[in-house]
Amino acid sequence: MTNVGASQSPASSESVSDALRASLKTRAAAVESMLERLIPRVDGPEARLIDAMRYATLGGGKRLRGYLVAEVANLFGGDDTQAAERAYRAAASVEMLHAYSLVHDDLPAMDDDDLRRGQPSTHRKFDEATAILAGDALQTRAFEVLAETATHPDAAVRVELVLELARASGAAGMVGGQMIDMEGEGRSLSLEEVSHLHALKTGCLIRYSAEAGAILGKASADERRRIVEYGRDIGAAFQIADDVLDATASEEELGKTAGKDLAAEKSTFVALLGIDGARDAANQLAQRACDVLDVFGNKADRLRDLARYVVERRS
Amino acid sequence: MTNVGASQSPASSESVSDALRASLKTRAAAVESMLERLIPRVDGPEARLIDAMRYATLGGGKRLRGYLVAEVANLFGGDDTQAAERAYRAAASVEMLHAYSLVHDDLPAMDDDDLRRGQPSTHRKFDEATAILAGDALQTRAFEVLAETATHPDAAVRVELVLELARASGAAGMVGGQMIDMEGEGRSLSLEEVSHLHALKTGCLIRYSAEAGAILGKASADERRRIVEYGRDIGAAFQIADDVLDATASEEELGKTAGKDLAAEKSTFVALLGIDGARDAANQLAQRACDVLDVFGNKADRLRDLARYVVERRS
Numbered sequence: 001m002t003n004v005g006a007s008q009s010p011a012s013s014e015s016v017s018d019a020l021r022a023s024l025k026t027r028a029a030a031v032e033s034m035l036e037r038l039i040p041r042v043d044g045p046e047a048r049l050i051d052a053m054r055y056a057t058l059g060g061g062k063r064l065r066g067y068l069v070a071e072v073a074n075l076f077g078g079d080d081t082q083a084a085e086r087a088y089r090a091a092a093s094v095e096m097l098h099a100y101s102l103v104h105d106d107l108p109a110m111d112d113d114d115l116r117r118g119q120p121s122t123h124r125k126f127d128e129a130t131a132i133l134a135g136d137a138l139q140t141r142a143f144e145v146l147a148e149t150a151t152h153p154d155a156a157v158r159v160e161l162v163l164e165l166a167r168a169s170g171a172a173g174m175v176g177g178q179m180i181d182m183e184g185e186g187r188s189l190s191l192e193e194v195s196h197l198h199a200l201k202t203g204c205l206i207r208y209s210a211e212a213g214a215i216l217g218k219a220s221a222d223e224r225r226r227i228v229e230y231g232r233d234i235g236a237a238f239q240i241a242d243d244v245l246d247a248t249a250s251e252e253e254l255g256k257t258a259g260k261d262l263a264a265e266k267s268t269f270v271a272l273l274g275i276d277g278a279r280d281a282a283n284q285l286a287q288r289a290c291d292v293l294d295v296f297g298n299k300a301d302r303l304r305d306l307a308r309y310v311v312e313r314r315s
Numbered sequence: 316m317t318n319v320g321a322s323q324s325p326a327s328s329e330s331v332s333d334a335l336r337a338s339l340k341t342r343a344a345a346v347e348s349m350l351e352r353l354i355p356r357v358d359g360p361e362a363r364l365i366d367a368m369r370y371a372t373l374g375g376g377k378r379l380r381g382y383l384v385a386e387v388a389n390l391f392g393g394d395d396t397q398a399a400e401r402a403y404r405a406a407a408s409v410e411m412l413h414a415y416s417l418v419h420d421d422l423p424a425m426d427d428d429d430l431r432r433g434q435p436s437t438h439r440k441f442d443e444a445t446a447i448l449a450g451d452a453l454q455t456r457a458f459e460v461l462a463e464t465a466t467h468p469d470a471a472v473r474v475e476l477v478l479e480l481a482r483a484s485g486a487a488g489m490v491g492g493q494m495i496d497m498e499g500e501g502r503s504l505s506l507e508e509v510s511h512l513h514a515l516k517t518g519c520l521i522r523y524s525a526e527a528g529a530i531l532g533k534a535s536a537d538e539r540r541r542i543v544e545y546g547r548d549i550g551a552a553f554q555i556a557d558d559v560l561d562a563t564a565s566e567e568e569l570g571k572t573a574g575k576d577l578a579a580e581k582s583t584f585v586a587l588l589g590i591d592g593a594r595d596a597a598n599q600l601a602q603r604a605c606d607v608l609d610v611f612g613n614k615a616d617r618l619r620d621l622a623r624y625v626v627e628r629r630s
């Protein structure tokens with residue numbers, strides 16, 4: 001299996017295609033604008049809760065998950081106004097779910113992190129109670145948005161989006177992974193254990209993001225299987241690349257506390273495979289993710305670019 | 316409007332009909348058994364999370380919400396094995412949602428409560444991080460169960476159950492109410508503000524529980540409106556009765572810290588209306604809840620009994 005060559009040098013992040021760069025920017029802006037619409041400011045006593053939900057959700061991040069929903073939906077459903085509206089609703093929903101998990105992960109009883117995207121984490125900006133509630137309400141809103149008619153006229157599509165998001169993000173997915181992560185601190189995990197942990201903690205939601213696009217676009221069973229495999233592989237590659245970044249990048253580049261895995265004595269892919277070994281593993285996953293998209297031809301170019309970007313990014 | 320006379324004396328809790336008592340017991344056992352099935356024990360590193368979810372959900376509570384789902388569903392859909400299975404799945408889902416809210420409300424950063432149903436609260440039994448995650452995963456599981464095919468063969472019914480649960484429990488419902496409650500501590504609220512707070516914090520989920528039964532049973536628009544009004548009124552009555560209990564009952568009777576509203580300087584119905592005034596208000600709501608069910612005749616007797624029980628209970 002060939003490595004994605006460009007990633008072998010740190011300068012390689014420049015090799016991300018201009019087309020992907022433009023596409024990421026456009027879709028991130030559309031996701032942002034949809035989030036603005038879906039979590040509008042309110043007056044009255046609930047204002048503080050909504051403000052915290054907006055603080056946790058708006059204004060940044062790579063929107064990798066939202067991008068995947070929209071780009072995969074585009075592969076199947078076209079990019080006309082109506083299809084795009086639906087895709088960005090689902091994209092915003094995944095981003096809300098992701099944001100809730102970050103708000104709760106940052107809490108003092110969990111990772112106790114003061115910074116997120118270079119800004120005070122939600123419980124530092126507001127307070128712990130507000131952060132707990134804002135996270136709770138963001139999870140609820142994610143399911144609510146998927147269930148609303150505007151997300152898709154077909155109830156079977158909407159309920160499948162809900163079901164798969166719940167599977168990906170609950171005890172057998174994201175939250176389960178977070179639990180294993182907390183329990184693993186201070187003892188060494190095997191490569192298998194670390195892979196399982198991250199498959200749940202971050203992999204499931206990234207995989208779901210791709211799958212949601214296929215659900216919206218009513219992809220065939222074979223197409224959906226390929227999209228799921230693509231999503232699973234870039235999810236795994238993403239986490240390995242994250243470990244590499246945590247070990248090599250500065251806090252300024254990351255916009256969050258660097259080296260915190262080491263400080264927390266967490267078992268990482270870098271600890272288990274070394275930096276070069278981890279980079280190789282991520283590249284192989286990215287390549288496999290590209291290969292499984294072969295049946296889609298040029299239409300999947302941005303998704304292939306994304307697979308490379310995931311392992312080549314600098315932050 | 317006639318008061319429900321029996322409630323005027325503390326001995327009145329004995330007047331709860333034998334039929335309701337038996338029905339509550341049967342349905343609570345069925346909800347418990349469904350929860351057992353829906354949150355099965357697991358081995359492996361996720362075990363602690365599942366154990367905490369089970370601890371927070373199983374083994375008690377009045378199951379008022381679950382009862383409402385099942386009893387209203389029975390009003391429309393019959394009580395055969397298949398209809399009952401569906402109703403108890405939705406009932407278990409609401410109980411999971413309710414349990415998650417209690418786990419998070421009890422956290423040190425929120426109400427900081429050590430006792431729940433006479434037992435250590437989840438973060439005292441496990442730890443804070445586990446309690447946060449168990450609450451998160453219980454919310455997710457609630458939506459997952461509703462979205463699963465076994466809950467109803469019609470996707471439109473399932474997605475409506477999801478949508479209305481999300482509306483009832485998110486920022487415009489339960490979580491919004493909890494936020495207002497936190498913000499209101501230490502200052503006096505008007506009767507209108509306290510009513511709004513509780514309509515969101517506890518009322519919406521109780522109202523939803525009744526509505527879920529109507530959704531499952533594909534009730535007509537008028538029938539559903541009546542069930543919603545019934546649910547709204549007993550939800551309000553329930554909270555007023557709760558304030559009365561907090562002011563009058565002992566910790567042993569309640570199975571949780573008594574007098575905590577007073578200690579937290581919370582504005583309560585009792586503070587605003589006095590104990591007798593609060594009892595009268597609860598009784599009037601219970602009566603109105605009974606009246607709106609007139610079209611259902613004898614079939615709604617247990618729901619009427621329940622309306623009285625809500626204001627007459629001792630714990």
